[in-house]
Amino acid sequence: MKPYAERTREELESLKLQLKSEYRDYQSKGLSLNMARGKPCTDQLDLSMGMMDVLSSDVDLTCEDGTDCRNYGVLAGITEARELIGDMMENPAECIIIYGNSSLNVMYDTISRSMTHGVMGNTPWCKLDKVKFLCPVPGYDRHFAITQYFGIEMINVPMTSSGPDMDMVETLVSSDDTIKGIWCVPKYSNPQGISYSDETVRRFARLKPAAKDFRIYWDNAYGVHHLYDWDQDHLIEILAECKRAGNPDLVYKFASTSKISFPGSGLAAIATSPNNMEDIKAQLAIQTIGHDKVNQLRHVRFFKNIHGLVEHMRLHANILRPKFEMVINTLEQELGGLGIGTWTTPKGGYFISFDSLDGCAKQIVAKAKKAGVVMTGAGATYPYGKDPNDSNIRIAPTYPSLEDLHTAIMIFTLCVKMVSIDKLLSVTPENDS
Amino acid sequence: MKPYAERTREELESLKLQLKSEYRDYQSKGLSLNMARGKPCTDQLDLSMGMMDVLSSDVDLTCEDGTDCRNYGVLAGITEARELIGDMMENPAECIIIYGNSSLNVMYDTISRSMTHGVMGNTPWCKLDKVKFLCPVPGYDRHFAITQYFGIEMINVPMTSSGPDMDMVETLVSSDDTIKGIWCVPKYSNPQGISYSDETVRRFARLKPAAKDFRIYWDNAYGVHHLYDWDQDHLIEILAECKRAGNPDLVYKFASTSKISFPGSGLAAIATSPNNMEDIKAQLAIQTIGHDKVNQLRHVRFFKNIHGLVEHMRLHANILRPKFEMVINTLEQELGGLGIGTWTTPKGGYFISFDSLDGCAKQIVAKAKKAGVVMTGAGATYPYGKDPNDSNIRIAPTYPSLEDLHTAIMIFTLCVKMVSIDKLLSVTPENDS
Numbered sequence: 001m002k003p004y005a006e007r008t009r010e011e012l013e014s015l016k017l018q019l020k021s022e023y024r025d026y027q028s029k030g031l032s033l034n035m036a037r038g039k040p041c042t043d044q045l046d047l048s049m050g051m052m053d054v055l056s057s058d059v060d061l062t063c064e065d066g067t068d069c070r071n072y073g074v075l076a077g078i079t080e081a082r083e084l085i086g087d088m089m090e091n092p093a094e095c096i097i098i099y100g101n102s103s104l105n106v107m108y109d110t111i112s113r114s115m116t117h118g119v120m121g122n123t124p125w126c127k128l129d130k131v132k133f134l135c136p137v138p139g140y141d142r143h144f145a146i147t148q149y150f151g152i153e154m155i156n157v158p159m160t161s162s163g164p165d166m167d168m169v170e171t172l173v174s175s176d177d178t179i180k181g182i183w184c185v186p187k188y189s190n191p192q193g194i195s196y197s198d199e200t201v202r203r204f205a206r207l208k209p210a211a212k213d214f215r216i217y218w219d220n221a222y223g224v225h226h227l228y229d230w231d232q233d234h235l236i237e238i239l240a241e242c243k244r245a246g247n248p249d250l251v252y253k254f255a256s257t258s259k260i261s262f263p264g265s266g267l268a269a270i271a272t273s274p275n276n277m278e279d280i281k282a283q284l285a286i287q288t289i290g291h292d293k294v295n296q297l298r299h300v301r302f303f304k305n306i307h308g309l310v311e312h313m314r315l316h317a318n319i320l321r322p323k324f325e326m327v328i329n330t331l332e333q334e335l336g337g338l339g340i341g342t343w344t345t346p347k348g349g350y351f352i353s354f355d356s357l358d359g360c361a362k363q364i365v366a367k368a369k370k371a372g373v374v375m376t377g378a379g380a381t382y383p384y385g386k387d388p389n390d391s392n393i394r395i396a397p398t399y400p401s402l403e404d405l406h407t408a409i410m411i412f413t414l415c416v417k418m419v420s421i422d423k424l425l426s427v428t429p430e431n432d433s
Numbered sequence: 434m435k436p437y438a439e440r441t442r443e444e445l446e447s448l449k450l451q452l453k454s455e456y457r458d459y460q461s462k463g464l465s466l467n468m469a470r471g472k473p474c475t476d477q478l479d480l481s482m483g484m485m486d487v488l489s490s491d492v493d494l495t496c497e498d499g500t501d502c503r504n505y506g507v508l509a510g511i512t513e514a515r516e517l518i519g520d521m522m523e524n525p526a527e528c529i530i531i532y533g534n535s536s537l538n539v540m541y542d543t544i545s546r547s548m549t550h551g552v553m554g555n556t557p558w559c560k561l562d563k564v565k566f567l568c569p570v571p572g573y574d575r576h577f578a579i580t581q582y583f584g585i586e587m588i589n590v591p592m593t594s595s596g597p598d599m600d601m602v603e604t605l606v607s608s609d610d611t612i613k614g615i616w617c618v619p620k621y622s623n624p625q626g627i628s629y630s631d632e633t634v635r636r637f638a639r640l641k642p643a644a645k646d647f648r649i650y651w652d653n654a655y656g657v658h659h660l661y662d663w664d665q666d667h668l669i670e671i672l673a674e675c676k677r678a679g680n681p682d683l684v685y686k687f688a689s690t691s692k693i694s695f696p697g698s699g700l701a702a703i704a705t706s707p708n709n710m711e712d713i714k715a716q717l718a719i720q721t722i723g724h725d726k727v728n729q730l731r732h733v734r735f736f737k738n739i740h741g742l743v744e745h746m747r748l749h750a751n752i753l754r755p756k757f758e759m760v761i762n763t764l765e766q767e768l769g770g771l772g773i774g775t776w777t778t779p780k781g782g783y784f785i786s787f788d789s790l791d792g793c794a795k796q797i798v799a800k801a802k803k804a805g806v807v808m809t810g811a812g813a814t815y816p817y818g819k820d821p822n823d824s825n826i827r828i829a830p831t832y833p834s835l836e837d838l839h840t841a842i843m844i845f846t847l848c849v850k851m852v853s854i855d856k857l858l859s860v861t862p863e864n865d866s
Contacts, residue, residue, distance in 0.1 A: 037505070045503040049490040056489075057482040070478040072470070072696040100533045101725045108720040116548050116559060116583065126549060126559040142722075149719045150549065263505040265727040286575075286582045287541040292534045292725070294698040 003339035004417075004424055016421045019414060023371060026411050031372030033408040038190070038350035039399040040259055040316075047315050048261045054301040061297060069293040075284055081267065081296035087306035088224060089255050090237045091271040097280065100291050103256035103268040107217060108146050110252055110270070113283050114180070115150055119213035120249065120279045125150075125180065134172060134182035136164035138353060138381030138392045140190040143183040143219070147383070154383035155179070159192060163200035170207065177210035181217050187235050188222040191381050191394035192353040193346020195233035205241040207250065215276075218253040222349040224313050225259060227321045231347055239271060248273045257299060259350065260309065260316070267299055323397045327352055327409050334413035340420035343395075352395040353381075360419045361390045367415040373408045436772035437850075437857055449854045452847060456804060459844050464805030466841040471623070471783035472832040473692055473749075480748050481694045487734035494730060502726040508717055514700065514729035520739035521657060522688050523670045524704040530713065533724050536689035536701040540650060541579050543685055543703070546716050547613070548583055552646035553682065553712045558583075558613065567605060567615035569597035571786060571814030571825045573623040576616040576652070580816070587816035588612070592625060596633035603640065610643035614650050620668050621655040624814050624827035625786040626779020628666035638674040640683065648709075651686040655782040657746050658692060660754045664780055672704060681706045690732060692783065693742065693749070700732055756830045760785055760842050767846035773853035776828075785828040786814075793852045794823045800848040806841045 004012065055061065061069045063078045076082065077098025086093040099106045118124040125131045132153040135144060139159075147154055155172065157164045163186070173179055184204075186196045196204075204216060218238050226232045242250045251273075257266035270280065303309040328345050331354070335341050343354045356364055361378035368375055376394040379385040395412070397405055437445065488494065494502045496511045509515065510531025519526040532539045551557040558564045565586040568577060572592075580587055588605065590597045596619070606612055617637075619629045629637075637649055651671050659665045675683045684706075690699035703713070736742040761778050764787070768774050776787045789797055794811035801808055809827040812818040828845070830838055 039505055042501065045501065048503075052488045052492070052494075053490050055485045057486050059485070061485075068475065068478065070481075070695040070698065072472055072691075074697075102721045102723075105721045112545055112549060116545060124559070126557070142719075145719050149716070258505075262503040262727060264507075264723050265503065265725045283582070286578050288535045288538045289575075290535075290697050292698045292728070294695060295725070295728070 001337035003337065004420055005339050009425065012421050012425055016418065019418050019421070023414055023418065026371045026414070029372070031407065031411075033372055033400055033404050033411075034374045035396050035400065035405070035408050035412075036374045036376050037399070038259070038396050040263060041319065041399050041401070043319050044316055044398070045262060047312065048302070051261055051298055051302040055294065055298050061294060063293070063297060067293070069297045072289045074290050074293055075281060075288075077269075077291065078293050078296050078300075080300045084300050084303060084306065084309070085255070085267060085269045086271070088309060089220065089253060089269065089271045090223075091239055091253070095239065095271045095273070095277065097270050097277065097284070098291060098296055099268045099270065101258075101264055101266055101268060103219065103221065103254045103258070104142055106254055106268050106270055107143070107219065109287075110217070111146055111150055111152075113280070114213070117283060119180075119215060120275060122213035128178070130178045132176065132179045134164075134169060134179060135383045136182070136184065137383070138191055138387075138394070139183060140185055140219070141376070141380040143217075144383045147183070152180075156383060156388075157182075159189070159194060161194060163194065163196035166200055166203045170203065173207050173209045173214060175210060179209070180211055180213055181215050183217050183219065185219050185221055186238070187220055187233060188225060188346055188349025190221065190349065191351040191376075191392075192344045193349045193351060194344070195235060198236050201236040201238060201241055202245075205238060205245040205247055205250065207247070209250075214250075216251045218251050220253055220255050221259075223255055224310065225316070225350070226313065226348040227317050227324055228347055229314065229317075233347055239273065243273075249275045252276065260312065261299060261302070265295065267296060320398055322402060323405055324352065326402060326406060327395060327397045330406065330409045331413065334410070335416060338417070338420075341416050350396060350398055352397060354393040354395055355391045356393065356416060357420050357423050358389045358391050360416075360423050361387060361393050363419045363422075364412070364415045365393060367419060368412050371411050371415070373411045375412070434770035436770065437853055438772050442858065445854050445858055449851065452851050452854070456800075456847055456851065459804045459847070462805070464840065464844075466805055466833055466837050466844075467807045468829050468833065468838070468841050468845075469807045469809050470832070471692070471829050473696060474752065474832050474834070476752050477749055477831070478695060480745065481735070484694055484731055484735040488727065488731050494727060496726070496730060500726070502730045505722045507723045507726055508714060508721070510702075510724065511726050511729050511733075513733045517733050517736060517739065517742070518688070518700060518702045519704070521742060522653065522686060522702065522704045523656075524672055524686070528672065528704045528706070528710065530703050530710065530717070531724060531729055532701045532703065534691075534697055534699055534701060534728075536652065536654065536687045536691070537575055539687055539701050539703055540576070540652065542720075543650070544579055544583055544585075546713070547646070550716060552648065553708060555646035561611070563611045565609065565612045567597075567602060567612060568816050569615070569617065570816070571624055571820075571827070572616060573618055573652070574809070574813040576650075577816045580616070585613075589816060589821075590615075592622070592627060594627060596627065596629035599633055599636045603636065606640050606642045606647060608643060612642070613644055613646055614648050616650050616652065618652050618654055619671070620653055620666060621658060621779055621782025623654065623782065624784040624809075624825070625777045626782045626784060627777070628668060631669050634669040634671060634674055635678075638671060638678040638680055638683065640680070642683075647683075649684045651684050653686055653688050654692075656688055657743065658749070658783070659746065659781040660750050660757055661780055662747065662750075666780055672706065676706075682708045685709065693746065694732060694735070698728065700729060753831055755835060756838055757785065759835060759839060760828060760830045763839065763842045764846065767843070768849060771850070771853075774849050783829060783831055785830060787826045787828055788824045789826065789849060790853050790856050791822045791824050793849075793856050794820060794826050796852045796855075797845070797848045798826060800852060801845050804844050804848070806844045808845070
């Protein structure tokens with residue numbers, strides 16, 4: 001395919017007319033398709049229906065140490081759940097606190113506690129004039145929403161194919177003690193599906209922060225969310241690496257089963273060092289008597305152990321793999337060689353990241369919406385919703401059926417072509433505007 | 434029975450010897466009994482085992498409006514759960530937000546949000562030099578722990594038989610704009626089991642706070658927790674009364690099903706005005722995508738409606754009533770007329786409040802512990818753990834079996850007698866110390 005940039009004005013004008021006609025055809029269908037959020041589809045939810053059967057009135061709800069899961073107590077979670085989630089997070093059970101249903105909530109509470117009470121005896125952030133966070137971009141909009149909500153200044157750090165730009169991270173973190181954290185989605189990142197390289201993880205573990213209360217917010221949301229059986233990314237385990245590097249307290253690691261069992265009815269957890277654990281539990285004991293142990297038991301009885309959970313993830317992969325492959329193939333088939341967009345080909349996670357020509361993302365998303373395809377808002381992958389190049393678009397292929405997804409991605413590529421042509425026509429020397 | 438104060442020194446000395454011998458007999462038994470926390474007993478937990486059967490892999494987990502409860506979303510809770518909890522709290526479903534498993538957590542988060550972001554546009558409390566709360570005493574230790582954790586100064590307000598001393602509340606709240614809240618357990622209060630009179634509720638609704646961001650923290654923890662079918666306390670509904678009084682935004686009302694279904698696996702909720710709802714939801718949307726809807730559905734399918742829930746509470750009452758009555762009867766039988774203690778006779782809730790002679794509570798609790806009976810720590814019912822008279826002791830009769838409870842309360846009354854005699858001997862003019 002000849003790149004658009006090498007085509008004549010006449011060729012582009014003619015193509016534009018043809019594309020417009022295709023677009024009108026789609027519009028006339030009154031479609032309503034959604035590729036906005038990283039939401040499991042119904043087939044995926046059905047995989048966990050067995051979880052509704054493992055507990056019943058005939059079943060003993062006592063856990064292994066004799067605790068009645070139905071009553072109050074057990075602040076950090078029942079032992080067998082800490083073991084299961086520990087195996088999933090690659091950390092010992094003693095380093096795990098099981099929370100409620102949402103790791104986002106755990107991250108929010110972690111920031112909120114740092115604001116009101118500080119980190120391990122340091123000044124509460126609300127008493128400081130300025131608090132900053134590093135935000136690898138593109139990234140996860142809900143992370144940025146939390147930091148923005150607390151008035152924390154966000155500094156963009158570009159992502160590379162091996163993780164955040166570590167030269168920049170090291171320079172900033174070691175020189176500015178108002179920088180208190182960095183948001184990381186280290187495996188199959190949101191939205192690019194990039195996994196941090198061994199070097200990146202090692203450099204993270206060896207950071208020398210100017211601020212004693214600097215912490216890495218390691219949101220390992222997609223730790224076991226592979227698309228393939230063999231071709232899987234592997235991450236150096238960050239807590240162990242930090243310990244080896246003499247930086248044991250540097251990381252809060254987050255995870256949940258939201259995209260394993262049921263979103264909204266799963267288990268969320270934090271894994272961290274003994275010092276951080278002590279700091280967190282002193283607060284948690286004031287906030288609650290304990291989280292939902294019956295649901296913890298339900299998860300343990302359903303998955304049995306980490307092998308059961310991994311097998312379960314293969315079933316998820318069987319549903320998701322065709323969707324990801326179809327999107328990638330369609331992008332390649334429709335846009336390959338045209339020079340009007342690039343995209344990632346992740347081996348796991350929930351997203352594909354698309355980069356259009358600069359200044360086109362907002363228009364593409366708006367155009368798709370007018371044809372009935374809802375995408376994540378352009379800009380959402382950047383702090384304050386401001387993509388400086390207006391080029392990044394997050395594609396969330398998990399929720400629609402394969403058929404709907406195909407239609408949606410065809411419409412998307414059509415919109416990319418139309419907006420790109422407009423862009424190219426407006427900047428060519430022959431521009432008649 | 435002749436009051437101890439009217440007995441001669443010789444009579445008391447002789448009685449003391451006899452009691453000491455009884456006490457040693459109990460000590461030799463190596464008992465381990467617990468009357469410390471308001472914890473449901475196993476028989477009560479068994480009442481809700483049917484909740485483990487209402488959802489299964491054969492059952493549709495879709496709620497009435499078509500939402501799949503297994504997936505993300507629905508910030509304020511599913512409609513049918515808001516209706517059920519609304520009926521329980523005596524508020525319209527639109528005024529209800531369903532949270533996770535713990536109303537304590539909701540209260541903590543409410544204070545925390547006020548610290549970091551303020552109440553309805555007012556200055557965040559963390560930016561103020563001083564924030565104070567009124568604390569009716571005796572009260573609930575976990576309330577006081579939250580305010581203490583956030584560095585909020587607590588002011589004791591004495592409880593009367595009709596609720597907090599409202600003259601004092603009115604004077605303080607209207608004159609001091611650093612007073613931002615008051616903790617209330619308005620029905621079957623913790624620990625006294627007192628329900629606020631109609632006049633008290635009306636005066637609360639008509640408060641004229643100096644601080645615009647003053648709120649009543651109305652923890653209606655025992656709203657449906659009656660001991661009797663007919664002899665039940667009734668409370669004027671506070672949100673409606675505030676609305677009528679032209680003070681619609683004055684109250685945050687909290688409740689949960691922790692002592693209805695399973696503690697730790699129930700539903701917690703807040704009920705409040707539309708303005709407060711908007712303020713809360715703006716924060717909640719940053720903190721979470723939604724709470725556990727499957728558990729919300731489980732509760733609705735199990736209780737069906739408010740009548741089902743009320744019938745369920747009768748079963749709880751059948752288990753608890755004999756325990757409360759036995760404790761009251763034993764206190765009367767062992768201590769009646771002796772002039773060494775007074776106690777409450779609640780018609781609901783989870784506690785009986787005991788007041789010893791001044792300066793005796795700590796010693797009584799310590800003595801009981803040495804005979805194997807764990808009580809709530811003396812002082813716990815006061816802010817900072819400081820009971821100025823050292824007289825209040827909370828009795829939690831729900832968890833032990835009737836037999837264990839009888840032994841425990843016999844030991845308790847024995848300890849009351851022994852410590853009271855020591856006290857009386859030490860203050861009599863013939864005091865030989």
